[in-house]
Amino acid sequence: MNINATLINYYHICYRKLWLHANGITMEHTSDIVYEGKLIGEETYPQRAEKNQELEITAELENGIKASAKIDFFDARTGIVHETKKSAAKEKAHVAQVKFYLYLLRKNGVKATYGMIDYPKIRQTERVELSEDEMTEVEQWIAAVANIIQLESCPPTLAISKCKSCSYFDFCWIGEE
Ligand code: SF4
Numbered sequence: 001m002n003i004n005a006t007l008i009n010y011y012h013i014c015y016r017k018l019w020l021h022a023n024g025i026t027m028e029h030t031s032d033i034v035y036e037g038k039l040i041g042e043e044t045y046p047q048r049a050e051k052n053q054e055l056e057i058t059a060e061l062e063n064g065i066k067a068s069a070k071i072d073f074f075d076a077r078t079g080i081v082h083e084t085k086k087s088a089a090k091e092k093a094h095v096a097q098v099k100f101y102l103y104l105l106r107k108n109g110v111k112a113t114y115g116m117i118d119y120p121k122i123r124q125t126e127r128v129e130l131s132e133d134e135m136t137e138v139e140q141w142i143a144a145v146a147n148i149i150q151l152e153s154c155p156p157t158l159a160i161s162k163c164k165s166c167s168y169f170d171f172c173w174i175g176e177e
Helices: 005-011 015-022 030-044 048-049 090-105 132-149 168-175
Strands: 003-004 053-059 068-070 073-075 081-086 114-119 124-126
Touching: 003 005, 003 132, 005 015, 005 090, 005 132, 015 132, 030 068, 053 090, 068 090, 081 090, 090 124, 090 132
Parallel strands: 003 068, 081 114
Antiparallel strands: 053 068, 073 081, 114 124
């Protein structure tokens, strides 16, 4: 079983969203979202696009679980992971995703000092650290993700007030409002 950064991100948003995505039920126009995010990254940080230090990284963990991620920009000299988010709000799921990147790098013996999330729309950044204790916490997230995606049925919905911008809104709520 492969646990990737999207699953870690969704774990911090909604277990149901995580389960639906992992079980092949997709509603979002991923190509548009990815395209827009890529565009924001390239227009805001053109020097990064030139350097193109994308990195794919994996780690084999216990119980047949593999963890993997594609990191958009990693500065190997300083050990800093950069992530660009198109959203206009900081979210704990973004922080979790970057902690997952730092975890994977360190698991592979790569110097990973900290992460920096850039929010070009609101012109803010968020620095992300990963302590030794948090390495264990990330392992717990991975195990929890593996458990949730193997559930036989879909986890319950969140409160509808938390669902307004979710791509699964119609799936979860159509006919329920
Ligand atoms: S609409 Fe709400 S309950 Fe359904 S997947 Fe999205 S966040 Fe979860």
